[in-house]
Amino acid sequence: MYVCICARVRECEVRSAIQRGARCEDSVGDACGAGTGCGSCLDRIADLIDEEHPALATAAA
Ligand code: FES
Numbered sequence: 001m002y003v004c005i006c007a008r009v010r011e012c013e014v015r016s017a018i019q020r021g022a023r024c025e026d027s028v029g030d031a032c033g034a035g036t037g038c039g040s041c042l043d044r045i046a047d048l049i050d051e052e053h054p055a056l057a058t059a060a061a
Contacts, residue, residue, distance in 0.1 A: 003044050006037025014045060018052040025049075 003011045009032050017031035025045050029036040035045050049056065 003048070004034035004037070004041040006041075007033035007035075009034035011048065014048050015052060018049055023049065023053070023056065 001011050003009055003014050013032050014028060014034050017028050017034070020031065022028040022031045025035050025042050028034055028045050028049070035042050
């Protein structure tokens with residue numbers, strides 16, 4: 001399933017970027033290109049960051 005239509009990036013690719021160290025939407029974009037177009041997928045990318053790093057979501061709250 002695509003997370004980012006603009007860059008044709010799948011959810012598994014975004015999760016992989018996060019697991020390799022991306023901690024924010026910008027670093028996910030740098031790693032795989034997701035979120036670098038229209039921006040409509042940024043909320044979904046943020047959700048995936050929260051899912052992969054729940055401690056970061058808690059720290060930011
Ligand atoms: S859908 Fe991701 S930047 Fe447009």
